[in-house]
Amino acid sequence: MDTTGSILESIGVEIIGVMSPVSICMFLVVLLISFLSSTTSPTTSSIRTAANLVYLETPSDSTTQKLEGALLNAAVFILLITLVTFLLVILYYYRFTNFLKYYIRFSALMVLGSMGGSILLSIIQIGNIPIDCVTFTVILLNFTVLGVLSVFSNGVPILVNQMYMVALGIIVAVWFTKLPEWTTWVLLVALALYDLVAVLAPGGPLKMLVELASSRDDELPALVYEARPNVGSRAGSRGQSLGVLLAGVSEGEAVELSVMSSSENVGSDGRGVSETRSGNVGRDGRGANETRSGNVGRDGRGLNETRRGNVGRDGRGLNETRSGNVGRDGRGMNETRSENEEIDGVREVEIEGETLPLMGGGDGRERAMANEEIRESNESDRGRVLERIIEGAEERERGIRLGLGDFVFYSVLVGRAAMYDMMTVYACYLAIISGLACTLILLAVCRHALPALPISIALGVIFYFLTRLLMEPFVVGTSTNLLMF
Amino acid sequence: MTVAAGIGYALVALGPSLSLFLALISKKPFLILTLLSSTLVWLMSLIVMSALWRAFLPLKTTVWWPYTILILTSVGFQEALRILFWKVYKKLEDILDAFADRVSKPRLFMTDKMQIALAGGLGHGVAHAVFFCLGLLTPAFGPATYYVEKCSKMPFFLVSAIIALAFATIHTFSMVIAFSGYEEGNKVDQCFAPVVHFIAGMLTLINLAFGGCTISIPLLYCVAIVTLVHCGKMAWRRLIENRSREGNLSNSQ
Numbered sequence: 039m040d041t042t043g044s045i046l047e048s049i050g051v052e053i054i055g056v057m058s059p060v061s062i063c064m065f066l067v068v069l070l071i072s073f074l075s076s077t078t079s080p081t082t083s084s085i086r087t088a089a090n091l092v093y094l095e096t097p098s099d100s101t102t103q104k105l106e107g108a109l110l111n112a113a114v115f116i117l118l119i120t121l122v123t124f125l126l127v128i129l130y131y132y133r134f135t136n137f138l139k140y141y142i143r144f145s146a147l148m149v150l151g152s153m154g155g156s157i158l159l160s161i162i163q164i165g166n167i168p169i170d171c172v173t174f175t176v177i178l179l180n181f182t183v184l185g186v187l188s189v190f191s192n193g194v195p196i197l198v199n200q201m202y203m204v205a206l207g208i209i210v211a212v213w214f215t216k217l218p219e220w221t222t223w224v225l226l227v228a229l230a231l232y233d234l235v236a237v238l239a240p241g242g243p244l245k246m247l248v249e250l251a252s253s254r255d256d257e258l259p260a261l262v263y264e265a266r267p268n269v270g271s272r273a274g275s276r277g278q279s280l281g282v283l284l285a286g287v288s289e290g291e292a293v294e295l296s297v298m299s300s301s302e303n304v305g306s307d308g309r310g311v312s313e314t315r316s317g318n319v320g321r322d323g324r325g326a327n328e329t330r331s332g333n334v335g336r337d338g339r340g341l342n343e344t345r346r347g348n349v350g351r352d353g354r355g356l357n358e359t360r361s362g363n364v365g366r367d368g369r370g371m372n373e374t375r376s377e378n379e380e381i382d383g384v385r386e387v388e389i390e391g392e393t394l395p396l397m398g399g400g401d402g403r404e405r406a407m408a409n410e411e412i413r414e415s416n417e418s419d420r421g422r423v424l425e426r427i428i429e430g431a432e433e434r435e436r437g438i439r440l441g442l443g444d445f446v447f448y449s450v451l452v453g454r455a456a457m458y459d460m461m462t463v464y465a466c467y468l469a470i471i472s473g474l475a476c477t478l479i480l481l482a483v484c485r486h487a488l489p490a491l492p493i494s495i496a497l498g499v500i501f502y503f504l505t506r507l508l509m510e511p512f513v514v515g516t517s518t519n520l521l522m523f
Numbered sequence: 524m525t526v527a528a529g530i531g532y533a534l535v536a537l538g539p540s541l542s543l544f545l546a547l548i549s550k551k552p553f554l555i556l557t558l559l560s561s562t563l564v565w566l567m568s569l570i571v572m573s574a575l576w577r578a579f580l581p582l583k584t585t586v587w588w589p590y591t592i593l594i595l596t597s598v599g600f601q602e603a604l605r606i607l608f609w610k611v612y613k614k615l616e617d618i619l620d621a622f623a624d625r626v627s628k629p630r631l632f633m634t635d636k637m638q639i640a641l642a643g644g645l646g647h648g649v650a651h652a653v654f655f656c657l658g659l660l661t662p663a664f665g666p667a668t669y670y671v672e673k674c675s676k677m678p679f680f681l682v683s684a685i686i687a688l689a690f691a692t693i694h695t696f697s698m699v700i701a702f703s704g705y706e707e708g709n710k711v712d713q714c715f716a717p718v719v720h721f722i723a724g725m726l727t728l729i730n731l732a733f734g735g736c737t738i739s740i741p742l743l744y745c746v747a748i749v750t751l752v753h754c755g756k757m758a759w760r761r762l763i764e765n766r767s768r769e770g771n772l773s774n775s776q
Contacts, residue, residue: 045623046635050552461658468563475556504570509654511580512573517655520674520730521590522686523597523720 053478055265056438057471060448063204064470067211067449068456068463074160074212075457108220112228119229123236123243130250130258139190139259146189146206146261151182154209189261196266203263207445214446215453222454223499229447230495237489248487263445266437438478444490448474451498461513462505469501470494529664532680536652536687540695543645547638554642561608561646562653568604569654572597587731594724602717605698608643609705633765636706637699637758644698648691656680656687674736682736686727689740692747693723696754703757712757719750 099107129138155178162169185202188194217225236242251258448470455462473494481488516522534541548554575596582589620630660680662669668678697716704712723746729739 044632044635045619045626045628046551046553046631046638048552049619049622050556054552054555459658460661461654464653464658465566468559468566471559472563475559501566501570504574508577509570509573512576513569513654514659515581516590516593517659517683518671518679519590520671520679520682520686520727520736521594522651522655522683522690522727523594523601523724 063207063445064449064452067453071453104220108224111221112224116232147186150185210446211449214450230492233489233491261442262439264437264439465501465505466498469497473497532684535684536656557642558646561643562650565647565650598721598724640699640702644695648694652687652691656683689743689747696750
């Protein structure tokens with residue numbers, strides 16, 4: 039049975055690359071929640087955060103009271119987030135990028151240190167783990183410092199970065215689940231709607247942020263999970279497979295799209311921008327954690343994320359397949375992040391009017407072909423410079439990006455479902471994963487920034503209520519009678 | 524009874540599926556996606572059935588014919604969904620083959636197709652185990668256990684885990700049989716899956732009687748073994764035919 043080179047090996051790698059950290063995050067959040075709430079602690083919902091500024095839910099209120107209170111809470115929260123996002127847009131517009139980066143590092147420090155630390159303390163308390171203060175402090179300090187270092191630096195291995203992103207998502211999600219139930223559900227729905235508006239509507243803050251970033255060809259400072267496939271682990275078309283697959287479906291359509299930096303671009307040979315967007319900058323748990331009483335000033339800034347809107351950055355890492363006669367280039371769902379100045383050099387060359395061919399995966403053949411083309415289309419010395427730069431840069435680029443807010447809110451939904459029953463957890467997990475798959479496919483088709491929250495949250499909420507109201511009595515009734523099909 | 528027992532029950536129901544997953548499916552992302560989508564399809568069929576039957580619940584356990592109708596309708600609906608799944612799979616196969624031509628790779632092998640069918644069936648089996656067994660397993664992680672009066676010799680969790688294992692096997696392999704039946708036009712294979720599903724569902728009706736589980740569980744395992752053997756024979760036959768056909772092709776060149 040010769041399956042080397044079967045296409046089944048390589049299709050869908052990017053989707054799985056995004057789905058596995060989301061699944062791991064959700065799984066760990068469910069574990070943590072069931073562990074932490076295994077001993078019923080009555081003092082859970084008495085914290086006052088920005089998410090329940092207006093109305094503190096108590097179990098004894100009537101339904102309409104709870105609903106109105108939850109709506110008010112959600113409205114206030116969304117308002118706060120919108121304000122903060124606009125503030126971020128203004129800061130970014132006036133080029134306070136370094137300030138933003140340091141602020142994000144600080145918020146990562148606070149999330150990992152104080153919020154993570156308090157979760158760790160509850161685990162130690164509940165699990166009766168014998169550990170002393172000094173060891174605990176040293177461990178927490180090391181954990182936090184490494185996390186802060188891995189957020190924006192290039193020197194840290196990508197796996198460490200990814201693990202810390204997932205850890206940040208877990209911590210913030212566990213904090214969010216301390217909100218009361220009605221407020222949580224209404225908040226989730228409101229956030230999904232906000233995400234939809236902020237990313238797609240013309241005046242939306244996130245859309246402005248993305249356009250600003252792309253017009254400057256700069257990277258947005260934000261907390262984003264980047265799923266990079268293993269470079270060189272398999273030969274052949276890896277990243278570009280899904281892009282080309284969808285290109286095949288929508289036949290004849292020129293798949294390359296240049297979305298943002300059309301100014302520098304010649305023709306329609308673009309840089310496929312597929313990015314996923316997700317939460318927004320500033321949509322942070324900042325809401326959840328502004329405590330008015332004077333406790334530790336934690337801010338769930340963990341949620342700063344954004345995505346890099348830019349594509350025009352010369353197709354770094356946008357994969358394409360160049361099979362001989364196909365007239366179009368399939369752009370994979372990848373985008374890149376350009377972090378070095380070397381790439382700017384490339385851009386200048388590009389301005390001269392050459393369309394920069396996108397580099398494919400580690401396939402030597404394709405790289406050679408693209409190199410040929412580069413050499414042909416550029417001047418000789420420039421071309422050689424380009425080659426080197428591209429080959430150097432391509433190792434770093436590639437991967438779908440998902441903002442940290444998506445991780446957090448998916449996990450909040452699943453965590454809240456876990457507080458009811460495990461059956462709702464499985465149903466919501468499947469709903470969220472399928473929503474994510476739909477969003478990723480839409481991303482490959484639409485090629486511009488898309489909000490990742492709405493479809494998944496909508497499906498998740500629908501499935502939660504359907505399961506809880508309809509399916510549970512049915513399945514529990516039949517299976518406790520040992521009647522199965 | 525404790526965390527260990529809870530994990531034990533979960534592994535009884537899902538252990539073989541987990542090893543199938545790790546050995547075959549985890550390396551190929553497309554198969555993971557197939558598994559997830561077939562799990563979703565099964566979940567949706569369950570939601571539809573529960574929406575239909577919600578008005579009639581809770582059923583009295585003394586009368587058994589409503590349960591018969593319940594099982595009939597549920598099995599029928601799921602088998603109809605299987606045919607729908609097959610049609611979607613055919614379209615997907617065309618897309619995949621076109622894609623393979625474009626990237627100049629070989630088209631889908633027969634083993635690829637069987638693996639996709641296996642992943643689909645495994646999705647159904649895992650969904651059954653998760654919703655009928657694992658969803659109820661949360662109390663098992665605590666300090667006590669639960670017995671059903673009709674089957675009072677073993678804890679309820681263990682009984683449901685064993686039944687879930689049988690059903691997971693049946694679902695997994697009957698999908699392979701059904702897909703190859705549809706592809707080859709073999710009537711026996713095409714009817715095999717619905718018939719087996721139906722028989723298995725009916726066998727669990729025996730559980731309603733007192734002490735019925737001592738009869739129905741071994742019978743259920745007989746059905747599962749029949750499915751396994753039939754699938755094995757069919758796969759073997761197709762592989763041999765395929766190999767001999769390829770041998771002829773290469774010989775004649």
